[in-house]
Amino acid sequence: MAMLQMSTNKAAGSGGGDGQLAETAVKSSHKEESYAGMVVRRFKKHKLAVAGLVIMTLLSLGAIMAPWIVPHDPYQVTEAFEAEPSAEHLLGTDQVGRDVLSRLIYAARVSLMVGLGSVLISVTIGTVLGLVSGYFGGLVDMAVMRVTDIFMSFPQLMLILVVVSVVGPSLTNVILILGFLGWTGAARLVRGSVLSIKQMDYVKAGVALGLGTPRILFKHILPNALAPILVNATFGIAGAIVSEASLSFLGLGVQPPTASWGNMLTDAQSLTVLTSQPWLWLPPGIMIVVSVLSVNFIGDGLRDAMDPKSLK
Amino acid sequence: MLAYIIRRLLIAVPVLLGVTIINFIVINLAPGSPVEMMIDPNTPPADIEAKKDALGLNDPLYLQYIHWLVDVFKGNFGFSLTTYQPVAQMIGERIGPTVTLMGLSFIVGLAIAVPLGIISATRQNSKLDYLATGGSFLGISIPNFFLALGLIYVFSLELKLLPSGGMITLGGDGGFVDRLKHLILPVLVLGTGIAGKKIRYVRSSVIDILGQDYLRTARAKGVREFMVVNKHALRNALIPIVTVIGLEVPILLGGAVVTEQIFSWPGIGQLTMGSIMNRDYPTLMALNLLAAFMVLAANLLTDIIYSVADPRIKYK
Amino acid sequence: MVNQELAGRQPLLQIEQLKTYYPIRKGVISRTASHVKAVDGVNLAIYPGETVGLVGESGCGKSTIGRTIVRLEEPTEGRILFRGDDIAHYGSKAMKQVRSDMQMIFQDPYSSLNPRKRISDILAEPLLVHGILPKEQVAGEVEKLLEIVGLPKSYKNRYPHEFSGGQRQRIGIARALSLKPKLIVCDEPVSALDVSIQAQVLNLLKDLQKEFQLTYLFIGHGLGAVRYISDRIAVMYLGKVVEIATTESIFRQPKHPYTRALLSAYPVPNPHLRTKERIVIQGDVPSPANPPSGCRFHTRCPLAMAICREQEPELKGAQHSVACFASEA
Numbered sequence: 001m002a003m004l005q006m007s008t009n010k011a012a013g014s015g016g017g018d019g020q021l022a023e024t025a026v027k028s029s030h031k032e033e034s035y036a037g038m039v040v041r042r043f044k045k046h047k048l049a050v051a052g053l054v055i056m057t058l059l060s061l062g063a064i065m066a067p068w069i070v071p072h073d074p075y076q077v078t079e080a081f082e083a084e085p086s087a088e089h090l091l092g093t094d095q096v097g098r099d100v101l102s103r104l105i106y107a108a109r110v111s112l113m114v115g116l117g118s119v120l121i122s123v124t125i126g127t128v129l130g131l132v133s134g135y136f137g138g139l140v141d142m143a144v145m146r147v148t149d150i151f152m153s154f155p156q157l158m159l160i161l162v163v164v165s166v167v168g169p170s171l172t173n174v175i176l177i178l179g180f181l182g183w184t185g186a187a188r189l190v191r192g193s194v195l196s197i198k199q200m201d202y203v204k205a206g207v208a209l210g211l212g213t214p215r216i217l218f219k220h221i222l223p224n225a226l227a228p229i230l231v232n233a234t235f236g237i238a239g240a241i242v243s244e245a246s247l248s249f250l251g252l253g254v255q256p257p258t259a260s261w262g263n264m265l266t267d268a269q270s271l272t273v274l275t276s277q278p279w280l281w282l283p284p285g286i287m288i289v290v291s292v293l294s295v296n297f298i299g300d301g302l303r304d305a306m307d308p309k310s311l312k
Numbered sequence: 313m314l315a316y317i318i319r320r321l322l323i324a325v326p327v328l329l330g331v332t333i334i335n336f337i338v339i340n341l342a343p344g345s346p347v348e349m350m351i352d353p354n355t356p357p358a359d360i361e362a363k364k365d366a367l368g369l370n371d372p373l374y375l376q377y378i379h380w381l382v383d384v385f386k387g388n389f390g391f392s393l394t395t396y397q398p399v400a401q402m403i404g405e406r407i408g409p410t411v412t413l414m415g416l417s418f419i420v421g422l423a424i425a426v427p428l429g430i431i432s433a434t435r436q437n438s439k440l441d442y443l444a445t446g447g448s449f450l451g452i453s454i455p456n457f458f459l460a461l462g463l464i465y466v467f468s469l470e471l472k473l474l475p476s477g478g479m480i481t482l483g484g485d486g487g488f489v490d491r492l493k494h495l496i497l498p499v500l501v502l503g504t505g506i507a508g509k510k511i512r513y514v515r516s517s518v519i520d521i522l523g524q525d526y527l528r529t530a531r532a533k534g535v536r537e538f539m540v541v542n543k544h545a546l547r548n549a550l551i552p553i554v555t556v557i558g559l560e561v562p563i564l565l566g567g568a569v570v571t572e573q574i575f576s577w578p579g580i581g582q583l584t585m586g587s588i589m590n591r592d593y594p595t596l597m598a599l600n601l602l603a604a605f606m607v608l609a610a611n612l613l614t615d616i617i618y619s620v621a622d623p624r625i626k627y628k
Numbered sequence: 629m630v631n632q633e634l635a636g637r638q639p640l641l642q643i644e645q646l647k648t649y650y651p652i653r654k655g656v657i658s659r660t661a662s663h664v665k666a667v668d669g670v671n672l673a674i675y676p677g678e679t680v681g682l683v684g685e686s687g688c689g690k691s692t693i694g695r696t697i698v699r700l701e702e703p704t705e706g707r708i709l710f711r712g713d714d715i716a717h718y719g720s721k722a723m724k725q726v727r728s729d730m731q732m733i734f735q736d737p738y739s740s741l742n743p744r745k746r747i748s749d750i751l752a753e754p755l756l757v758h759g760i761l762p763k764e765q766v767a768g769e770v771e772k773l774l775e776i777v778g779l780p781k782s783y784k785n786r787y788p789h790e791f792s793g794g795q796r797q798r799i800g801i802a803r804a805l806s807l808k809p810k811l812i813v814c815d816e817p818v819s820a821l822d823v824s825i826q827a828q829v830l831n832l833l834k835d836l837q838k839e840f841q842l843t844y845l846f847i848g849h850g851l852g853a854v855r856y857i858s859d860r861i862a863v864m865y866l867g868k869v870v871e872i873a874t875t876e877s878i879f880r881q882p883k884h885p886y887t888r889a890l891l892s893a894y895p896v897p898n899p900h901l902r903t904k905e906r907i908v909i910q911g912d913v914p915s916p917a918n919p920p921s922g923c924r925f926h927t928r929c930p931l932a933m934a935i936c937r938e939q940e941p942e943l944k945g946a947q948h949s950v951a952c953f954a955s956e957a
Contacts, residue, residue: 034787035744048449149323150330153604153611157566158584159338162596165588166342201740205803208698209754210727213720223744242455246570249457250585268461269574271476275469285458293453300449 049301052294072099103259121179126186134194193225227306234299390594410579421506429514451508477576558614646706668867681858731804737796794825873948
């Protein structure tokens with residue numbers, strides 16, 4: 001009984017103290033910062049990521065406004081074949097006399113469309129499959145994971161090449177193929193996060209409160225799994241840009257006359273172009289490297305900014 | 313342990329079957345049936361009808377699939393539509409060069425990545441660290457084909473030091489030095505990609521290990537920093553590096569297609585590109601199966617190595 | 629005494645021969661080799677308005693019972709009668725109706741609140757999903773809930789990470805109260821909190837019980853908290869209940885040797901009240917995958933007899949039930 005007495009006394013003596021004490025402690029250490037605010041603040045510290053973001057913003061603006069900013073019609077065939085860079089054509093012209101700079105700007109549209117479009121598809125598929133697989137477990141999980149294993153067993157580029165050779169090369173097909181074959185990484189990632197998040201008591205509380213399964217999946221689990229998905233998607237964009245460029249370079253992606261950085265490089269396979277006409281292959285190659293590098297930096301910055309472990 | 317290996321093998325069976333199904337479906341979307349392509353093209357036209365009947369070309373798709381699968385198991389991958397050679401033979405001739413290329417690229421990639429990653433991790437935020445990190449990002453971001461073109465431009469066309477393609481100099485002696493010279497550029501292209509990815513991986517893996525308590529203990533006992541890193545940390549840091557080796561195989565195989573195409577390297581990558589251009593579906597199917605098989609085997613091997621190397625792994 | 633008061637009434641919750649097993653998979657094809665028998669045939673009745681404490685070592689299955697009652701774990705066997713209806717195998721639709729009457733408070737206040745949601749959303753969500761109140765009244769109800777658990781209503785727009793452990797646990801309690809439940813399963817609600825804060829949360833739970841006529845199943849690790857809040861206490865060992873009685877009888881006259889051992893390990897603050905007897909049980913807790921035959925405690929029991937190895941003792945006695953051959957003799 002002594003114990004009982006003691007604890008009541010103690011409780012009475014310090015009644016409500018918990019709330020007040022902790023409140024002051026909380027106020028001094030937290031500046032009422034939202035999660036998004038914290039991510040932005042930490043992202044800004046990653047200088048390369050900020051630089052990447054600036055470059056990609058400029059590139060996107062250029063791509064959107066391409067029709068108004070290009071010096072020439074990118075499809076206009078002129079008689080100035082393979083002209084060296086000049087005041088008229090800042091980056092020269094290609095084999096059929098089209099302005100390289102204008103084509104370069106238009107090609108940014110292709111890269112961004114492929115990057116965003118295919119990742120939108122692949123991340124959506126991957127997220128839904130990963131959520132379902134991780135949350136329900138059992139047979140569903142096993143089936144989804146085996147299918148993932150199967151798709152992961154094909155070297156991606158090889159499978160893409162084969163599918164392209166069957167369905168035919170085009171911008172739409174490239175987006176669809178990259179999208180429908182690229183979901184495996186996201187699926188595994190989301191499944192992994194779901195497996196750990198579903199053990200959290202707030203998910204159990206949701207079940208105990210009678211919230212429906214879709215609500216728990218999409219309103220409680222998904223928002224907490226979003227950080228790795230976003231990082232994965234960013235790196236996915238970089239990967240898709242490279243894949244499109246490689247496919248187009250090999251003649252199996254975006255078809256001329258539509259300009260893509262990859263297909264602008266195709267001609268560099270001839271030794272004359274490679275040795276004596278660097279303006280034809282260097283600019284698109286540099287654009288690919290710069291944009292992929294920028295996106296990768298953004299991904300790295302996001303990963304650092306959203307990683308709960310690296311609280312700087 | 314044995315049960316674990318058997319289990320992994322058993323899991324691989326349905327996956328491999330799935331691979332064959334997807335392969336079959338994809339190729340079936342193409343004009344012409346894969347079974348049809350299995351017929352020896354030297355058969356006289358009169359016999360073809362009979363053969364088609366015998367092969368059950370009018371059977372439902374799943375029966376055709378089973379037929380094809382049985383053939384594959386017997387090692388009969390059909391005949392190439394372009395060279396009329398048995399596909400198995402064509403692949404057999406070309407697998408050697410690709411394995412050489414991939415293996416060397418792998419070794420070169422790791423030889424660059426492991427020391428750079430360790431230096432980067434032990435001197436965090438130094439100039440060297442930034443340089444290594446920047447280099448690794450460049451390695452990840454530069455597409456194989458652009459790097460290949462750049463290297464050819466510099467080393468073959470401008471400096472005229474190295475050949476721009478092929479496996480041996482035509483009409484040359486085909487000796488060791490000659491072969492080595494032909495290997496350098498393609499290996500550098502594929503190795504750069506590997507190194508780019510692995511530098512960051514080695515770095516974070518070593519940083520993780522260096523923060524562990526048992527290393528602090530080693531330091532507290534007065535073990536020199538060099539020994540701490542190379543004796544105590546490295547061994548444990550290398551385990552996670554080994555485990556991702558298997559993941560590189562599909563990427564290397566994909567990279568081999570582009571790289572072999574540019575350097576006219578007579579391996580399965582170049583064969584893949586040729587088969588795609590010529591719509592040589594029997595060859596493509598076999599190549600895809602082979603690639604998937606290699607990936608599965610690599611994954612299996614890594615899992616087994618991992619379980620041996622890391623005693624904490626449970627064979628579940 | 630409490631028990632006599634309750635004797636004539638219907639239990640709010642009655643579990644009968646409840647078993648919750650987890651499969652252990654083994655071998656090449658992952659067949660189920662055996663089971664971890666976390667809960668292995670438990671009978672327990674909880675009457676309206678009372679608090680039943682559930683104590684035992686970690687891993688004895690006390691938390692699993694709580695989670696099985698609110699159907700976070702699937703029962704393997706047995707009945708869970710809630711107001712007379714067996715809810716053990718209710719589908720999710722039928723269960724949703726029951727859930728508003730049966731809530732849970734979790735152990736870890738840090739993982740029990742969704743870090744991406746504001747407090748107002750956390751408290752409003754169950755109200756909206758169950759359609760308990762018209763939308764325009766929800767905001768007011770959220771403020772009321774915060775007030776009930778002793779938090780300023782101005783906190784409603786904050787995120788969980790802005791609160792201390794004790795405050796978070798108050799929010800967890802408010803969330804459990806939002807649906808106006810009859811029964812609340814408290815799964816070690818204070819064991820993750822600082823000692824100074826434990827008493828406040830316990831007092832809050834007591835006050836709320838009076839105010840809203842709540843019934844608690846209070847799962848606890850520390851005997852102090854369980855003793856303070858419980859009317860009756862059930863002692864568990866290795867998936868079984870070995871003794872149930874009023875708090876007073878358990879502490880005054882523990883009958884099961886395991887209960888005595890538990891109590892002797894519990895520090896008594898007043899040196900004059902300390903008993904000389906100190907029972908230390910030998911050995912480790914056996915694996916719940918392969919519990920000992922007969923009485924599960926016989927491997928460690930100082931009083932073990934031949935019969936204990938062969939037969940399983942039943943829980944006997946109306947007021948003070950105990951499952952032990954030695955105490956019968």
